[in-house]
Amino acid sequence: MVKTIIPGAIGHGMPMRDAAEGAARAGFQGIWLGSADLLRPAEESEAALRSAEIRAMGFDLPVRFRGAPDEFREDLSNLPGIADRAAALGANRCATWIAPASDQLAYRENFAFHAERLSAICDVLDARGILFGIEFVGTPKARRGARYEFVHRLDQALELCAAVGEARCGLLMDLWHWDLAGQTEADFAQLSADRIALVHLNDAPAGTDFTECGDSPRELPGATGVLRAEAFMRGLRSLGYGGPVAAEPFDRSLGELSYERALAAVSESLDRLLSMA
Numbered sequence: 001m002v003k004t005i006i007p008g009a010i011g012h013g014m015p016m017r018d019a020a021e022g023a024a025r026a027g028f029q030g031i032w033l034g035s036a037d038l039l040r041p042a043e044e045s046e047a048a049l050r051s052a053e054i055r056a057m058g059f060d061l062p063v064r065f066r067g068a069p070d071e072f073r074e075d076l077s078n079l080p081g082i083a084d085r086a087a088a089l090g091a092n093r094c095a096t097w098i099a100p101a102s103d104q105l106a107y108r109e110n111f112a113f114h115a116e117r118l119s120a121i122c123d124v125l126d127a128r129g130i131l132f133g134i135e136f137v138g139t140p141k142a143r144r145g146a147r148y149e150f151v152h153r154l155d156q157a158l159e160l161c162a163a164v165g166e167a168r169c170g171l172l173m174d175l176w177h178w179d180l181a182g183q184t185e186a187d188f189a190q191l192s193a194d195r196i197a198l199v200h201l202n203d204a205p206a207g208t209d210f211t212e213c214g215d216s217p218r219e220l221p222g223a224t225g226v227l228r229a230e231a232f233m234r235g236l237r238s239l240g241y242g243g244p245v246a247a248e249p250f251d252r253s254l255g256e257l258s259y260e261r262a263l264a265a266v267s268e269s270l271d272r273l274l275s276m277a
Helices: 016-025 035-039 042-052 070-089 106-125 156-165 175-180 185-190 229-240 250-257 259-273
Strands: 002-005 029-031 054-062 093-098 131-136 169-174 194-199 244-247
Touching: 002 054, 002 229, 002 259, 016 042, 016 244, 029 035, 029 244, 035 054, 035 070, 035 259, 042 054, 042 070, 054 070, 070 106, 070 175, 070 244, 093 169, 106 131, 106 156, 131 156, 131 185, 131 194, 156 169, 156 185, 169 175, 175 194, 175 229, 185 229, 194 229, 194 259, 229 259
Parallel strands: 002 029, 002 244, 029 054, 054 093, 093 131, 131 169, 169 194, 194 244
Antiparallel strands: none
């Protein structure tokens, strides 16, 4: 697996050119790009990656696919140029999350809406050899109060992938959402390594009420042992997964540290879980 840093996920959002050197010194092998990184001159980004000896692993989807048709069309028209720059840097993965509920669209209507828009996105990405990954959001609170539930489990996410195109659409697997959705190690049998675009690792504070929590607060991977990290990592190992693995702790205290100290803490936490795999 490729130990990867997402600077914004640890409270240190900054251009990749500023983040790469420190990340490499802290033992990271890959870096996940923000959309702004792909608007910079390619030569500048290539030089930063080369100097740090670190790999660009992928990037966040820069398309407002949930919004109004004109927003979607505008962003989709800009995607080819962005995807070209990403591919040139070696960033051959892209990911986003799926809202687990809606007040406007019933499940099947919402499914058709997502399948149509994500298919158009995958047309662009797949033509450039970029795997697209969708993240299901498993927190029960994220669905509470909404009129209609939507994709929030692994089987549902896989059904959406199949509608978009299995060879070009996979998953972002997040330990937090896997655990809160009630998935098990056996569920990894539904997956293959080449259909996972990115893995997020984290933990939950001791005493967390999973019926009431949202996306945060979280902890560094392996910090408390509340989430079923060992089973999750065994599942990844059983697939032979070798792609990017990154921490997504949403821990505000990391942002209060220097970038170097935050990197050291995150690196150590990832090493704990990677040793399980």
